[in-house]
Amino acid sequence: MATSSTTLNSPISNTKYSDTDAGAGTTATGVQISGSDETINHIVINNSVNSSKVYFKFFTSSPTVGTTAPFMVLPCEALSSAEYIFLPGILFAGGLHYACVTTAGQSGTVAPNTTGITLEVQFT
Numbered sequence: 001m002a003t004s005s006t007t008l009n010s011p012i013s014n015t016k017y018s019d020t021d022a023g024a025g026t027t028a029t030g031v032q033i034s035g036s037d038e039t040i041n042h043i044v045i046n047n048s049v050n051s052s053k054v055y056f057k058f059f060t061s062s063p064t065v066g067t068t069a070p071f072m073v074l075p076c077e078a079l080s081s082a083e084y085i086f087l088p089g090i091l092f093a094g095g096l097h098y099a100c101v102t103t104a105g106q107s108g109t110v111a112p113n114t115t116g117i118t119l120e121v122q123f124t
Contacts, residue, residue: 003031012087013041013122022119023054023100023112030063030099033121038096039089042122045076049116053078055104056119059097066109073104089124096123 002020017033022045040058047054057063057070071092076082100117101108 008122010122012089012124014124015122017119017121017123019119021115021117022056022098023050023117024115027099028065028109030057030059030065030097032062033096033098034092034123035095037091037093038123039091040096040121040123041086041089042120043074043084043086044081044118044120045074045083046081046118047076048079048081050112050114051078052102052112052114054112054117055101055108057099057101057108058092059099060092060094062095062097063099065099065101066107069106075104092123096121 004018006016008016054076056074058072060071102110102112
């Protein structure tokens with residue numbers, strides 16, 4: 001997991017969070033992007049290095065991955081990228097956390113065994 005946050009000068013987003021190894025960062029409690037209310041506008045998932053489909057689960061508080069119901073789940077097909085644009089945005093009240101897993105739905109807990117899956121999230 002290699003993360004960074006960048007300040008943007010954009011009319012729809014003021015912060016870009018990047019994780020260049022998002023699959024490796026998945027733990028039993030997920031990964032925290034922010035502990036405050038955030039509105040997501042744009043998400044890019046790059047799964048081009050992985051031969052299996054992945055699912056990014058997003059939560060509004062620190063989850064127990066596999067037990068806590070995700071607020072939103074976004075898939076990304078094997079060997080591809082996915083881009084999601086939300087206008088005017090989706091509010092994550094209380095915080096913004098995620099986990100990258102290989103099984104859809106609430107019960108998925110297994111992180112992909114491939115390094116290099118990337119996640120970019122733009123929010124205000």
